[in-house]
Amino acid sequence: MSDLHLGLAGVGRIGVMHARNVVTTPGVGRLTVADVDTVRARSVADELGVEAAVDVDALLASGIDGLIVATGTAQHPELIRAGVEAGIPVFSEKPVAPDVALSLPVLDFIAAHDGVVRIGHQRRYDAGYLEAKRAHSTGELGWLHAIRAVTCDVTPPPVLFLATSGGLFRDCSVHDFDVIRWITGREVVEVYARGSNNGDPEIGAVGDVDTALAVCTLDDGTLAVVTASRYNGAGHDVRLELQGSAGSLLVGLDERSALRSAEPGVTFPTGTPHTTFAERFADAYRAEIAAFADLVRGIDGELCRPEDAVAASRVADAAQESLASGTPVRV
Known part of the structure; x- marks a missing residue:
């Protein structure tokens, strides 16, 4: 067609x-x-x-x-x-x-x-995440000993939205859970989560947190730490770090990274940080729609299958349960 x-x-x-x-x-x-x-x-x-x-x-x-x-x-x-x-x-x-x-x-x-x-799950079409998947799949990084994923917004969405979003892990970190599964080919088997509220007290009043961390154990024993926040004034910050026995790789480290070095004489990065997810992943969103057009023509690609989306949501559910209970939760 x-x-x-x-x-x-x-x-x-x-x-x-x-x-x-x-x-x-x-x-x-x-x-x-x-x-x-x-x-x-x-x-x-x-x-x-x-x-x-x-x-x-x-x-x-x-x-x-x-x-x-x-x-x-x-x-x-x-x-x-x-x-x-x-x-x-x-x-x-x-x-x-x-x-x-x-x-x-x-x-x-x-x-x-x-x-x-x-x-x-548009990150599957982001150039950095695609490179991370390639590098891991070819063995360039060796075996992974640690994964760190970050998703931080500049400011929180309206409290009315947060009241029905399902929680920070379901709304935000589910993208990190998806790419961790997608890149590694492993399942998350246990999650231990903690959260805090130091911003708008109304976020806590509707049952959510503004900052959270989840320690995930994969089925091969690899550890992954997933962090998220609604208050990252430095800019929209989305990163994924893969640390392996033979090498390390960091997605999201470029001239527009929302961070700065504390080391003297280091000026990198020099660009203006992104402010929204739509801006950060503009190219990925365009590629995702192009991939769907290909799918309609019968050409399949990296678009997330519904079974995988639900698998990522299972991890997010476990993280929300752990956040509420204060104990580790098996997925």
């Missing part, structure tokens, strides 16, 4: 970003968007020069070749099912469903209908 017709459900912040990427993706000839806010859907469609459908039923009936789901998490299961029932490939933002228990019936439905579904 040289001129694909893609559909997009949900035109919030991330939906609009996906829409902008779709219209610049080679081989995509048409885009139709839909949202429960039909006025907003029409406004976005007019701005981008694409079509708008009155609802998801009309979107699916418009003859789309593939569906992108960028709605709120609660709507993901029904829209994934709808796309699978329509017989078209589906790309959904993470997670599959609000929790693992609700995700499992969706996995069963996809399998029963031979559905083609992929989940949005």
